[in-house]
Amino acid sequence: MNLLCLSGSLRAASSSRAVLEHIAGHLPEGVTASRFDIGSLPHYNADLGAPEVVEAFKAAIEAADGLVIVTPEYNYSVPGVLKNAIDWASRPAYASVFKHKPVLVASTSGGALGGVRAQAHLKYSLNGMLARVFPWQELVVPQANQKVKDGVFSDPATEAFIGEAVAAFVESIAAGR
Template identity: 50%
Template structure:
């Protein structure tokens, strides 16, 4: 019997070309081995949420986001912390993806969240805010020890996340995500 790797969607809450959050996701994706395949969805083209656009035709980038979420078995979101909260671009994308309310592609979707910061708390406050937002979307946020990455700028080398202890911790959390995916299936 051939097993198909789980399809994961990685979403970085940063638009920067040299985003540390995107580097974390790319490094994690490269380390998943046979257990899962993760593709990344960039939020650069997602417009500001405007419910008037829902009455017309949804922007193509929003349709693509919602389709990518629908096709994924689970999500891995890595967000920076800006002013004690998650990034506006990530919150905006989640607002789009959460429509229609109570029947969006986020409903019952297993989600693993991670945050990072150059500071000592690793984005813990953003993680709390992100967990609350995802709860409102009826997502299945993975219950596991929080993945917060303090001092993230010093942990990126040549565009790759280079903190082996944290990578192992993230891989264990991915095992929890996969267990939740299997439970939902």
């Protein structure tokens, strides 16, 4: 099983990236992680047709058994770079590579709410693309920057909570649910 891991933040010291890498590094046995740099995608413009990098992104989603997305919240919503990426991959509408694709969403923030508003907006969009958003309690990492040192995420309570969700997500994919 392979999970495509996407970060909604591009910066090197991103706490979202650190949480994502923590997940990627602690997957159940037999499960591998792949990555795609969504910062390499152009701004969405239908006039561009099918740029090679967009086709590569769509192929990576298609090939994955599921997606793990960890995103920060920007101004109460999904960061533009992540929205841009999912907009590219969302075509053709209702028949895109997202259709029936299992997706696990987690969010981070420097504040107390852990990006939960961005998470809700992201799930709303994914549902509109007929993705299979994994139903679970919201996976949020508040005060995330304080839980990352030298790019490594560490917070035992959150790690346990996330680990349980990831295990259940993988199990649901394996069972075809």
